Amino acid sequence: MTQKFEFTVNGKPVGVDLDNEETPLLNVLRNNLGLMGTRFGCGLEQCGCCTVLIDGRPEKCCAKPVWSVAGKSVVTIEGIGTPERPHPLQQAFIDEQAGQCGYCLSGIVVSAKALLDNNPAPTRAEIAQALDDNICRCGSHNRILRAVEKAAAQLRGGQQ
């Protein structure tokens, strides 16, 4: 039976009609809403490629049934910033050339955003800890850590 699921994505209300209420949010974002920035890496909640913010918390959405986000606010990489108005994290990732294949980056930027929202002055170890659920197979880790540190400093108003 078709049901309608309503929530917000990047601040805009959306309603999706689905037969299967267990459809993972990731599939809804990618296949129903055409938001391809949130990537599929495993579907097993193990790699972090699909990380989005749900009511401000970083969550993997590849196995999160759509019913569980009804009425909630979802923010994806597309909602973090755009080339015209990049988030300081995105600008820092560009400045540090933080990435190789870049497949992991959507999830990492979202995880980093969640960290900085809660902890504006994380140590390098805290950043690493916060990103431990995100796998980067290309070995871009150190650049990514530098970029997050840089963005944090920028967001704090350029001190340090």
Add this chain to the structure above:
Amino acid sequence: MNAPVLPGPLKDNPSLARWVAFPAPGQVAINTGRVEIGQGVLTAMVQIAADELDVAMTRIAIRSGSTAVTPNEGYTAGSQSIQFGGVAMRQACADVRALFLAQAAKVLACPVNELSIRDGSILRKGASTGQDYWTLAGAVDLNVDAGGSGARKPIAELESIGTSSARLDLPAKIFGDAIFIHDMRLPGMQHARVVRQPNRGATIGSVDERAILRVAKAPVAFVRQGNFLAILGDDETAVDLAAVAADSHVKWQNVETPTAIQQEANWLLQRPAVDRVFGAEPADAKGRERFERTYSRGYLAHASISPSCGLAHYDNGHLTVWTHCQGVFPLRAALVKTLGLEASAITVHHVQGSGCYGHNGSDDAAADAAIVAMQLPGKPIRVRWRREEEFIYEPKTPAMIVKVHALLDEAGKPTDWTQEIWSPTHNQRPGAGGNLLGALALPHPPPEPPPNDVPESNGGGATRNAEPLYDIAAKRHIHHLVTETPVRTSALRGLGAMPNVFALECCIDELAERAGVYPVAYRLAITADQRARAVIEKVAAMANWQAGEPGGAGRGRGIAFARYKNRAAYAACVVELDVDEEIRLRHVWCATDAGLVINPDGVINQLEGGIIQSASWVLKEQVRFDNSVALGHASFDWETYPVLKFSEVPEIDIELINTKDEVPLGVGEVTAGPTAAAIGNAVSHALGTRIRDLPLTRERIMASLLKE
């Protein structure tokens, strides 16, 4: 006068029109057969073209990896993209520039040497002439063969080459654009999953379609050809559910499951093999003791972050395939054999995927999509592998045993070096006569490919870097190409170089220790190669390495060196780490001589990636088998095949030297071996006991401490 020697890819694709075009005023199009796999190659190619054509980078659009438009450069692999493909691009652009200058001289009725080009405009004695590439394009036919006589710019005049231009592809990945193959959606497209044949020769016993349909909760269809079975539909979620259900509702016969004993490199010693000897028989060692040590490494997975994906559309007798594989032309050739189409009836386009680091499942996923598409003309098909499917069915890099036998002089320096290798093949790429996975399940599967490995002329497979670069009077290697394996094996970053350099450089450390000479000095004493000496000395200085640093108290440092393939880039690494029950990497220093560097930051990025990936292999990775789990594959997700995490990566410092040399040398794979061996040497320094088998797991560390 002798004709200039053309770079290989340009000789193979001589028409300049395959490389460069001027499609509209102010615009330049270049084509490369190399593809972006996260290494920044497209940016480097644009930098090269900007310099040799004298146009701004922003004018250049680059197309890559398409059988319809780009040169056929085989595979993007082996750290050869810049060393060969970049050199070919450079020469093609130089030839194009020379043709335009000649035409301009004709139009302006002046000698060529009065002319120059600035951002595409022709200048005469520095003044503008009103002519440019685009005014002249109609009169210059690029459908001519490259002569190779266009003068490349002197190194000192290069402007774009040698600068750290920002990667052109990176912003799209940071903003989450739909640029990966996984993001492609075609009108009317069907999502498909393949019910994988567990092994060659396995046959479908029964398919409980009704049970599968019940789980899918939405309509899905089945396509079957022999033992090739796919499930497809409009709704990806339903197709995924059906594919998972198929694990229990499709029964296979003639299933062979690998066993735990087969996961160990030692298992290779008793298997059938094809033996080859390179170099003379070992010197007569009568009455002289040989120094012998044996090292090993298990099977590794590429473990790309995105499972493989392929799209195909068979329409009006023409098959179009989209793939993230490393070689669109070899894939097309393999599809010709599999599908019985003419090459002219197949177009293969590269679309970016995640980093692959070698031959992963990408070719196979493309073939899966093509096989399904051929059954359903007019319908675009998208196959995306499941995570477990990628881990279980991607080709693995082989386990290897490397045994070093050395004769020493009175000072304890090697005079005679034999490296003996047991390894399955490192090359079952489709173009090597290896088979596409889906093809094995079709009614007439291709025969087993004959035993082969990468030829020595391409740097060898298992034998890659088996010969020390050091000054040793006699060197040889013996290759036992093991022909019986529990899993399909193929190319992973560096092929045999990592195990060979691990063995060689750990053994050198053992010899240094035996001779009582500190490891840096010992290496320098047996190395005349100036470039090798330079990176070793450089990295020792970077790490502030002191002779006779105390070790054995849980903290250690180790050094290792290699020149990749003995003909690409040089790298030396120093690793500092702590060991108790586990290893914690603290710092890696690396000095690299990659010759002419196109993009220094891009090179450093790749070297860092190589270091971290190698550290992950060494500390954590081994593909495990266990015939008590389904299909015998005990490594099937990120929990059963963990890789290095953010909190586990070391600090890394890299310096490039000799960056203005004439010849660029590939870098993507050079750090893998030195990192592995430097970790091995540092662990030995920290523990006072040596572990010769990879990975350096907790169990092995505990066992080696107990032995003490």
